[in-house]
Amino acid sequence: MMQLTEDDQRMLESLRKAVHEALERKRRLGQYAVIWRDGRVQRIEPEMLNIPPNDDASAGGGNVPEVKDSGRDIDPN
Secondary structure, eight states: OOOOOHHHHHHHHHHHHHHHHHHHHHHHHTOOEEEEETTEEEEEOGGGEEOOOOOTTSTTSSOOOEEOSOOEEOOOO
16 A cells, blocks of 8 residues: 655645545535535435544544435436
8 A cells, every 4th residue: 555645644634624524514514515425426315324522532534424325316317
C-alpha cells in the first residue's frame, strides 16, 4: 500500500470531515443524501444514515459514515 504524504493525509482528513458534517446535517434535518455506491447513484433516506461520532484520534484518520443497505437506485432516465 502506498504511503501518503503528510499534506495528502491532511487533505484526506479534511474531505472526510466535510463529508461527515454534510451527512450528519442531512440526517438531523431529515433530508435524503445522494451517494455513489457499487457503480450507481443511490438516494439514501435520512433514517438509513448511521453517522458515527467524528473522532480525530480514530485509526485511519476519521470515521466514514455507514449507510444501511436500503438505498434506492436513481434511474437516470
